Amino acid sequence: MKKITYIIIVFCVFVSNAQNQIPGEKQNESTLFQNAKIVTVTGEIIEKGHLGISQGIIDYIGTSAPEKQYINKINLNGKHIYPGFIALNSTLGLVEVDAVRASDDESEIGIFNPNIRSIIAYNAESKIVETMRMNGVLLAQVTPRGGVVSGSSSVVQLDAWNWEDAAIKTDEGIHVNWPSAYSRGSRWTPGPRTLSPSTTYLSNVERIKSVFHNAKNYLNDTNKEDLRLRSMQGLFNGSQTLYLHLNNKRQIQDASSFFKSLGIEKVVLVGAREAHLIPEFLKEHNILVVAAHPHRLPSSEDADVKEAFNLGKKLDEAGVVFGIDVRGQMERMNTRNLPFYAGSFVGHGLSYNTAVKSLTINAAMILGIDDKYGSLEVGKSATFFVSEGDALDMRTNIVHSAYIDGRELELVTHQTKLRDKYLEKVERNN
Numbered sequence: 001m002k003k004i005t006y007i008i009i010v011f012c013v014f015v016s017n018a019q020n021q022i023p024g025e026k027q028n029e030s031t032l033f034q035n036a037k038i039v040t041v042t043g044e045i046i047e048k049g050h051l052g053i054s055q056g057i058i059d060y061i062g063t064s065a066p067e068k069q070y071i072n073k074i075n076l077n078g079k080h081i082y083p084g085f086i087a088l089n090s091t092l093g094l095v096e097v098d099a100v101r102a103s104d105d106e107s108e109i110g111i112f113n114p115n116i117r118s119i120i121a122y123n124a125e126s127k128i129v130e131t132m133r134m135n136g137v138l139l140a141q142v143t144p145r146g147g148v149v150s151g152s153s154s155v156v157q158l159d160a161w162n163w164e165d166a167a168i169k170t171d172e173g174i175h176v177n178w179p180s181a182y183s184r185g186s187r188w189t190p191g192p193r194t195l196s197p198s199t200t201y202l203s204n205v206e207r208i209k210s211v212f213h214n215a216k217n218y219l220n221d222t223n224k225e226d227l228r229l230r231s232m233q234g235l236f237n238g239s240q241t242l243y244l245h246l247n248n249k250r251q252i253q254d255a256s257s258f259f260k261s262l263g264i265e266k267v268v269l270v271g272a273r274e275a276h277l278i279p280e281f282l283k284e285h286n287i288l289v290v291a292a293h294p295h296r297l298p299s300s301e302d303a304d305v306k307e308a309f310n311l312g313k314k315l316d317e318a319g320v321v322f323g324i325d326v327r328g329q330m331e332r333m334n335t336r337n338l339p340f341y342a343g344s345f346v347g348h349g350l351s352y353n354t355a356v357k358s359l360t361i362n363a364a365m366i367l368g369i370d371d372k373y374g375s376l377e378v379g380k381s382a383t384f385f386v387s388e389g390d391a392l393d394m395r396t397n398i399v400h401s402a403y404i405d406g407r408e409l410e411l412v413t414h415q416t417k418l419r420d421k422y423l424e425k426v427e428r429n430n
Helices: 002-017 127-135 201-220 233-237 249-261 279-284 307-317 331-346 352-359 361-367 414-429
Strands: 031-038 046-054 057-062 072-075 080-083 085-090 137-142 149-157 167-177 241-246 267-271 288-292 322-325 384-387 399-404
Touching: 085 322, 085 331, 085 361, 127 137, 127 331, 127 399, 127 414, 137 331, 167 233, 201 233, 201 249, 241 249, 249 267, 249 279, 288 307, 288 361, 307 322, 307 331, 307 352, 322 331, 322 352, 322 361, 331 352, 352 361
Parallel strands: 031 072, 031 080, 085 137, 167 241, 241 267, 267 288, 288 322
Antiparallel strands: 031 046, 046 057, 080 384, 137 149, 149 167, 384 399
């Protein structure tokens, strides 16, 4: 009995200390943002521009004041306006504390799980989710992990009461982890762990091919009911995207060729560290890339030490359209560094405009939401943020305010509360 009482007390304390997010109220009044540097993404950067929003939609962008009268006017005094950044291949809201199994819902038991839906496990009130908005990350692709076929991902906006309110596009793609063509062997094997061709590669590939052949044949089989195969039908009718998680050139060519032969047109590579080596192949098959972020180690012992940082430039020079993958160590917490991943690419030769596109319109194109998000254009959603300066530079990416569908967000986190608390202590002692 005492143990039960103790657990209840601990739970109540945890809940009482939890950060309660309060989603912004629906925008019912018109607002004009004046004297701002507007990074439209799809057009020219507008110095000292004006941006007007009404009912959650952008209805004016220009260099001069509009004729329309807006109820609210905000003078930004040269601050920068960017479209909301989009995190690709994230597990935001799926894990709260890595060491607490009950809060970890990023993967399921089993190898082939195309019917798993990440969206129903998404926790809109995650403390980690709210920290994203402080750096301008306002949208995210919530992606399952594990197995060979992990399940379906969905797109969410990061200001919601629950997953139903957060969802922008549900079950938009199926994720496949293509087997590696090479192996280093076990760490317990005597001698050096040299890279060699995998002895199980071909058999693993055949298993995947068998599953997808069955899924395609399921379209014409009206006498069988299989929830797993039925959940993959969107890949064949074009309503879903196939995300291939892989890295080396052989994987890319083998996997892409196979799925294209099945008639799956919407294929996106995730990770793809060697994608820049076969640009003609990617362009021929109209394949987009979610490129591995630069804050990582080189892929092999003999690789250029700056290989990761040069990937963005190489993909751009090859004419490959790409977004940035946030997967890596401490990926949920580090997703807030997404703008700085792009900034690191810029520091190693990628053009600034292309870097911003990789976080905005390119990511929106990959997810199929570019009709509403990803750029600042009349008729699109008023999802943007205001920064004190360059949003790709950690020294100047100081978010002044942020909006999702016109709703102003509450930029308060557990960290900002602690900051304010101890700043007050310092001021008192002075």
